[in-house]
Amino acid sequence: xxxxxxxxxxxxxxxxxxxxxxxxxxxxxxxxxxxxxxxxxxxxxxxxxxxxxxxxxxxxxxxxxxxxxxxxxxxxxxxxxxxxxxxxxxxxxxxxxxxxxxxxxxxxxxxxxxxxxxxxxxxxxxxxxxxxxxxxxxxxxxxxxxxxxxxxxxxxxxxxxxxxxxxxxxxxxxxxxxxxxxxxxxxxxxxxxxxxxxxxxxxxxxxxxxxxxxxxxxxxxxxxxxxxxxxxxxxxxxxxxxxxxxxxxxxxxxxxxxxxxxxxxxxxxxxxxxxxxxxxxxxxxxxxxxxxxxxxxxxxxxxxxxxxxxxxxxxxxxxxxxxxxxxxxxxxxxxxxxxxxxxxxxxxxxxxxxxxxxx
Amino acid sequence: xxxxxxxxxxxxxxxxxxxxxxxxxxxxxxxxxxxxxxxxxxxxxxxxxxxxxxxxxxxxxxxxxxxxxxxxxxxxxxxxxxxxxxxxxxxxxxxxxxxxxxxxxxxxxxxxxxxxxxxxxxxxxxxxxxxxxxxxxxxxxxxxxxxxxxxxxxxxxxxxxxxxxxxxxxxxxxxxxxxxxxxxxxxxxxxxxxxxxxxxxxxxxxxxxxxxxxxxxxxxxxxxxxxxxxxxxxxxxxxxxxxxxxxxxxxxxxxxxxxxxxxxxxxxxxxxxxxxxxxxxxxxxxxxxxxxxxxxxxxxxxxxxxxxxxxxxxxxxxxxxxxxxx
Numbered sequence: 001x002x003x004x005x006x007x008x009x010x011x012x013x014x015x016x017x018x019x020x021x022x023x024x025x026x027x028x029x030x031x032x033x034x035x036x037x038x039x040x041x042x043x044x045x046x047x048x049x050x051x052x053x054x055x056x057x058x059x060x061x062x063x064x065x066x067x068x069x070x071x072x073x074x075x076x077x078x079x080x081x082x083x084x085x086x087x088x089x090x091x092x093x094x095x096x097x098x099x100x101x102x103x104x105x106x107x108x109x110x111x112x113x114x115x116x117x118x119x120x121x122x123x124x125x126x127x128x129x130x131x132x133x134x135x136x137x138x139x140x141x142x143x144x145x146x147x148x149x150x151x152x153x154x155x156x157x158x159x160x161x162x163x164x165x166x167x168x169x170x171x172x173x174x175x176x177x178x179x180x181x182x183x184x185x186x187x188x189x190x191x192x193x194x195x196x197x198x199x200x201x202x203x204x205x206x207x208x209x210x211x212x213x214x215x216x217x218x219x220x221x222x223x224x225x226x227x228x229x230x231x232x233x234x235x236x237x238x239x240x241x242x243x244x245x246x247x248x249x250x251x252x253x254x255x256x257x258x259x260x261x262x263x264x265x266x267x268x269x270x271x272x273x274x275x276x277x278x279x280x281x282x283x284x285x286x287x288x289x290x291x292x293x294x295x296x297x298x299x300x301x302x303x304x305x306x307x308x309x310x311x312x313x314x315x316x317x318x319x320x321x322x323x324x325x326x327x328x329x330x331x332x333x334x335x336x337x338x339x340x341x342x343x344x345x346x347x348x349x350x351x352x353x354x355x356x357x358x359x
Numbered sequence: 360x361x362x363x364x365x366x367x368x369x370x371x372x373x374x375x376x377x378x379x380x381x382x383x384x385x386x387x388x389x390x391x392x393x394x395x396x397x398x399x400x401x402x403x404x405x406x407x408x409x410x411x412x413x414x415x416x417x418x419x420x421x422x423x424x425x426x427x428x429x430x431x432x433x434x435x436x437x438x439x440x441x442x443x444x445x446x447x448x449x450x451x452x453x454x455x456x457x458x459x460x461x462x463x464x465x466x467x468x469x470x471x472x473x474x475x476x477x478x479x480x481x482x483x484x485x486x487x488x489x490x491x492x493x494x495x496x497x498x499x500x501x502x503x504x505x506x507x508x509x510x511x512x513x514x515x516x517x518x519x520x521x522x523x524x525x526x527x528x529x530x531x532x533x534x535x536x537x538x539x540x541x542x543x544x545x546x547x548x549x550x551x552x553x554x555x556x557x558x559x560x561x562x563x564x565x566x567x568x569x570x571x572x573x574x575x576x577x578x579x580x581x582x583x584x585x586x587x588x589x590x591x592x593x594x595x596x597x598x599x600x601x602x603x604x605x606x607x608x609x610x611x612x613x614x615x616x617x618x619x620x621x622x623x624x625x626x627x628x629x630x631x632x633x634x635x636x637x638x639x640x641x642x643x644x645x646x647x648x649x650x651x652x653x654x655x656x657x658x659x660x661x662x663x664x665x666x667x668x669x670x671x672x673x674x675x676x677x678x679x680x681x682x683x684x685x
């Protein structure tokens with residue numbers, strides 16, 4: 001017998017739950033403005049989530065998936081990705097989308113039940129949310145293939161949850177990315193739960209990151225409550241993708257401090273006290289402590305920032321409320337580039353019925 | 360000019376469009392070096408290189424998902440599924456994403472992909488290689504389903520499908536791949552999508568069909584002509600969206616309608632055509648609409664497949680029955 005293959009999975013952390021440095025601080029994190037930018041996105045994301053959940057309770061929004069506890073993942077990704085790269089989200093990525101130029105009112109519009117929220121006024125070719133779990137991993141590989149065919153130095157960043165890693169599409173995407181050397185970075189937002197099924201029941205694999213090994217490239221775990229580590233590791237992975245056509249899998253480990261969505265009730269399955277136990281790791285307090293210890297942040301600044309972000313969220317709700325109602329015939333208008341003759345009668349019938357949209 | 364087969368016409372169309380449009384990319388299993396198991400893509404690798412002619416890993420959902428990603432950035436992928444029986448893992452991608460990318464992004468992204476696959480029985484292939492499940496795709500909003508039945512229509516309809524900005528399921532009747540040869544000028548001229556083709560003008564009865572069953576239908580009509588029955592033959596060609604107007608105009612003239620397809624009867628595309636003819640053209644009919652179809656069974660393995668496929672005789676018997684009605 002001889003050993004024909006072996007592998008190691010690294011775990012990256014730069015600032016721990018006490019706000020203390022545990023490894024070298026990257027260049028970007030020495031710039032206070034940069035850290036404050038990241039912190040601001042996390043605060044905005046958290047306040048937006050609270051508002052969105054409140055809106056679902058009054059019927060002004062449909063089902064909404066909160067990112068509470070995972071803000072560092074989305075803030076770090078949005079900061080690391082370049083404008084000309086392409087982002088392919090799953091469905092919890094508010095903090096990344098807003099950094100890509102998507103408006104909060106558009107995110108509300110989407111979860112309010114209106115596809116216009118996917119039209120993205122800022123333009124661009126980023127993907128909309130992907131609801132069928134894991135399917136988007138393949139789209140990312142396809143986009144990266146397009147970049148290779150055209151010889152463009154661009155990368156693709158795609159996310160899924162821990163549950164998504166059980167899908168065939170997840171492995172198929174990584175497999176082809178390895179074979180074709182595609183400039184794509186796969187990110188698993190491991191929040192420990194796929195609705196009610198815990199990470200331990202999803203796979204017997206010790207880490208999710210090691211699933212990259214079978215596809216022929218490297219995988220790593222990152223402390224998902226440490227926005228500095230998340231930003232740095234994704235930044236480097238994207239750079240490798242762009243410059244060397246090397247795909248990477250990052251398992252960003254955090255905790256879902258929320259129900260799966262507003263249609264879920266985690267008390268049915270989540271062990272009591274687990275959320276409270278995990279709360280000491282949550283990412284916003286960690287960066288707050290780190291920045292405060294370094295003297296670049298204070299309670300006063302924090303309050304001012306919170307007020308500014310709350311006002312932005314409030315404004316987005318007003319903007320959302322003032323979006324004119326959608327015309328029913330749009331059901332037909334974007335089905336094909338040009339509506340085929342065969343469906344014009346149905347469209348006319350719909351208009352004649354004169355019904356209007358709900359909500 | 361040499362006559363070519365249907366599969367050679369597919370190849371000719373692919374080569375023409377790859378030459379004309381650098382965004383056209385072909386991908387699939389065994390399509391590059393091997394030129395495809397039916398040789399539909401033979402020679403493309405040498406002409407256009409491995410970036411644009413890609414052998415994929417063996418995963419059909421992946422082929423569809425990659426194509427969706429590529430198309431979102433402006434490429435024109437033409438993806439091959441080796442047999443229709445292997446397209447099912449890709450249904451998730453085709454139904455959940457390809458068909459609705461334009462709709463759910465309000466036109467910001469689109470999915471101009473051609474999903475090609477051979478389909479149908481009659482070539483002594485293994486199990487799962489003889490499916491005719493076009494109705495699955497015909498049911499999905501946002502898709503087009505195109506079925507050529509001659510070398511010229513294969514060439515013109517494939518060019519039209521590649522140039523179309525929306526997803527097309529392009530079903531190639533494998534039984535006809537090398538059946539009849541025809542001169543097909545390589546002039547880059549597309550044929551219209553969403554239109555039926557009237558293959559033969561007749562006065563007594565309208566025979567509506569597509570794909571490989573065009574062969575038996577033409578032969579049956581030939582024999583019926585000797586008995587003085589004049590059949591009008593319509594090749595539907597684009598089964599979604601359906602050009603019901605051409606079919607209705609024919610039924611108005613003949614007063615009789617038979618729909619012939621290889622696929623299983625229940626919820627087949629024939630049922631939709633019959634329903635629309637009944638809804639809009641009942642007053643034209645002198646006899647009930649009839650269907651000649653495959654049985655509501657699994658397509659049998661090679662020894663029974665000829666019995667499964669509707670025969671020339673079944674068509675003739677049904678025509679005679681309808682002619683006797685009134």
